[in-house]
Amino acid sequence: MEARPTGMVVYRASRLEALLQPLEGVLAKYPPPRLLASQTVLAAHPGMKRWLGLALARRRGPKSIVANLDICLPTTWFESRVRDELGVSAI
Numbered sequence: 001m002e003a004r005p006t007g008m009v010v011y012r013a014s015r016l017e018a019l020l021q022p023l024e025g026v027l028a029k030y031p032p033p034r035l036l037a038s039q040t041v042l043a044a045h046p047g048m049k050r051w052l053g054l055a056l057a058r059r060r061g062p063k064s065i066v067a068n069l070d071i072c073l074p075t076t077w078f079e080s081r082v083r084d085e086l087g088v089s090a091i
Contacts, residue, residue, distance in 0.1 A: 009026055016052075016055075020059060023052075032068075038069060039070065040072065042077055046073065
């Protein structure tokens with residue numbers, strides 16, 4: 001069994017569409033450790049966040065949705081990690 005990666009996987013491209021296939025591969029290859037846990041994806045800005053959710057659903061089919069995928073902005077993600085690790089209730 002392949003070891004689960006720790007840390008963060010970063011993909012960059014000049015076209016957002018080029019990132020969809022690698023993202024789908026990573027999401028499929030490394031499902032969440034717990035059955036109902038969400039997977040987290042960081043998006044650079046709010047427009048990208050919305051586009052990414054819609055684009056992933058569209059790739060799955062015309063009546064598909066993307067569920068249990070937490071697409072968040074880097075600042076939101078970082079603040080959440082600080083709260084989780086340091087037990088800080090508000091930053």
